[in-house]
Amino acid sequence: MAKKIRVGVLFGGRSCEHEVSVQSAQSVLEAIDRNKYEVIMVGISKEGSWLLAADALKVLQAGVVEGEELLPVLLDYPGSKELVAREAGGIGQALDVIFPLLHGPFGEDGTVQGLLELAGVAYVGAGVLGSAVGMDKEMMKRVFRAEGLPQVDYLVVRRKRWERDPAVVRREVEARLSYPLFIKPVNLGSSVGVTKAHDGAEFCRGMDEAALYDYKIIVEADARDCREVECAVLGNEEPRASMVGEVVPGNEFYDYNAKYVDDNSTLLIPAPLKPERAERIQQLALQAFRTVEAAGLARVDFFVRREDESIYINEINTIPGFTPISMYPKLWEASGVSYSELVDRLIQLALERRAEQHNARTVL
Numbered sequence: 001m002a003k004k005i006r007v008g009v010l011f012g013g014r015s016c017e018h019e020v021s022v023q024s025a026q027s028v029l030e031a032i033d034r035n036k037y038e039v040i041m042v043g044i045s046k047e048g049s050w051l052l053a054a055d056a057l058k059v060l061q062a063g064v065v066e067g068e069e070l071l072p073v074l075l076d077y078p079g080s081k082e083l084v085a086r087e088a089g090g091i092g093q094a095l096d097v098i099f100p101l102l103h104g105p106f107g108e109d110g111t112v113q114g115l116l117e118l119a120g121v122a123y124v125g126a127g128v129l130g131s132a133v134g135m136d137k138e139m140m141k142r143v144f145r146a147e148g149l150p151q152v153d154y155l156v157v158r159r160k161r162w163e164r165d166p167a168v169v170r171r172e173v174e175a176r177l178s179y180p181l182f183i184k185p186v187n188l189g190s191s192v193g194v195t196k197a198h199d200g201a202e203f204c205r206g207m208d209e210a211a212l213y214d215y216k217i218i219v220e221a222d223a224r225d226c227r228e229v230e231c232a233v234l235g236n237e238e239p240r241a242s243m244v245g246e247v248v249p250g251n252e253f254y255d256y257n258a259k260y261v262d263d264n265s266t267l268l269i270p271a272p273l274k275p276e277r278a279e280r281i282q283q284l285a286l287q288a289f290r291t292v293e294a295a296g297l298a299r300v301d302f303f304v305r306r307e308d309e310s311i312y313i314n315e316i317n318t319i320p321g322f323t324p325i326s327m328y329p330k331l332w333e334a335s336g337v338s339y340s341e342l343v344d345r346l347i348q349l350a351l352e353r354r355a356e357q358h359n360a361r362t363v364l
Contacts, residue, residue, distance in 0.1 A: 004038040007347060008085060008095040010112065012044040012051075015104035016192045016213065024101040024322035031324075031340045037347070040085055040093055044102070052085055083119040097350050098123040099343075101322055105187055108319045109135035122354035124346045126318040130293040134318040137186045137218050140292065147291045149284060149313045152221040152303070153177060156186065159215045162207050170203060173219050180222045183207055185214035196222070223303035223312055229271045231285035232320075232331040233298045234345065236353050239289050241282035242331040246271035267327060269334045277309050288316050296349050299328045 011025030012018055025041070032039055043051040083095045098116055100123060102108060110132035116123045126134060133139050138156045145151065155173060162169050173181070183206035185193040193213040195206035210217040228249070232242040248266040271278065285300035299320035303312040320328040329339050337345070 004036060005347070005351075006038045006040060006093065006096045007032070008040045008042050008083065008098045010042050010044070010098055010100045010102060010107075012046070013102040013104070013107040014044065014046060014048045015102070015106060016188065017103035018046055020321060021101050021103050021107070024103070024326070027323045027339070028099060028101060028343055032343050033340060036344070040095060042085055044107075048106070083116065083121040095121060097121065097347055097354075099347065099350075100125060100319065103319055103321070104192075105135070108317075109187060122350045124350045125296040126292070126294045126298070130295060131318050133292045134294065134298070134316045135187055136216075137184065137315060138216060140315060141218075143291055144288065144313060147287065149288060149291070150311060151313050152223050154218055154220045157207070157217045157219065159211045159217065162211060162217065166204065166207070169207075170200060173203070174200070177219065177221050179203075182220045182222060183210050184218050184220065185210045185212075186216035186218050187214050223305070223314075225307060226303035226305050226312070227271075228301065228314075229273070229281060229304055230299055230301050230327050230331065231281055232328045232335075233285055233289045233294070233300060234296075234332065234337075234342075234349075236295050236349055236356075239286055239294075241285050242335040243269065244271045244273060244278045244281050245269040245327055245331050245334070246273075247327070267330060269330060273304065274309070277304065277311070281311060284311065284313060288313060292316055292318075294318055295353055296346055297328065299331075 009025055009028055011021045013021055015021070029039060029041065041052075045051060083098065085093050085095055098121055100107060100112055100116075102112060106112065108131060110128040110130075113123065113126070113128045113131045117128060125131070133143060141151060141154060153176065155176060157169055157173075180196055180198045181203070183195050183197055183203070193210050195202070195209055197203040197206045207217060228247045229244050230247065231244050233239050234242070246268040248268065273281070281302055281304075284302070288300045289298050294316065297318075297320070299317045301314040301317070303314055304310070305312075317328075320326065322329060324330075324339055329342055332342050333339060
């Protein structure tokens with residue numbers, strides 16, 4: 001029999017999106033082809049400890065990554081180019097490819113990707129650059145603007161400036177943007193810390209809320225009377241776009257509760273759009289994917305104005321939610337790629353990308 005590919009599923013993490021990551025990892029564990037892949041579950045606690053989950057399902061179902069033995073991770077990039085997962089006092093297991101399911105900071109922002117690059121191991125998803133740009137909403141919007149991608153107006157405020165001169169910041173924002181507007185931590189996902197402000201008092205509360213999560217805060221104009229649509233992208237050098245889906249939030253906007261708690265939002269797949277509008281969104285999704293140097297997978301989110309069908313790009317997610325009910329796999333399922341096939345394809349894309357990178361000289 002052919003040797004199984006050893007896949008390390010990396011989940012948990014030091015992020016407010018820890019629980020979302022655990023849900024994604026459980027779904028991948030249940031769907032992956034065990035005849036083809038040997039799965040090693042590697043958890044990261046909220047405190048940052050790397051753990052080897054001896055009983056992965058038990059740890060996942062508990063919803064936390066705590067209480068397991070510490071996991072030393074050995075890097076051997078000058079020689080064998082392996083990442084070795086080893087239990088305390090146990091024999092190490094060299095991993096062929098890593099499937100990172102870490103959402104938010106310290107997982108989706110290029111930090112873990114840098115570690116894996118040093119180890120020389122293949123991994124699913126964007127590299128250091130694509131991950132960092134996709135995570136940082138300020139830099140993402142800057143490169144989108146340089147590429148000519150349409151987006152709503154915005155300002156970025158540093159936390160220290162907000163704490164020092166809140167009245168000045170508020171006047172500057174109100175002179176440029178009108179209420180309602182959105183306030184977000186720059187480096188976070190899953191709508192954590194996001195608020196919608198309808199007046200000055202709500203603006204101040206929203207700024208304080210976002211400042212709890214990041215030192216940079218982005219304030220965006222409201223995409224008024226717009227529909228929220230999403231498109232999934234799959235591939236490396238020649239990516240493909242899925243059909244387009246629409247999110248109909250059960251709450252005032254698609255916040256954390258609407259996504260993961262209340263279960264009152266509706267996903268329309270395909271989105272009820274004119275064919276030419278859907279095709280244009282697919283083109284823009286592929287353009288955004290290439291613009292940030294993404295790889296493997298991404299979900300690109302848009303607003304479509306109801307009145308004239310104008311399109312505005314909202315953001316790109318380089319490690320989107322990956323449960324069977326998440327938009328990314330659901331879009332691909334509707335486009336003819338099952339969840340298990342999607343997992344397999346992403347692992348193969350990671351191995352293909354690593355093989356391509358090995359063609360580049362690293363020494364003179």
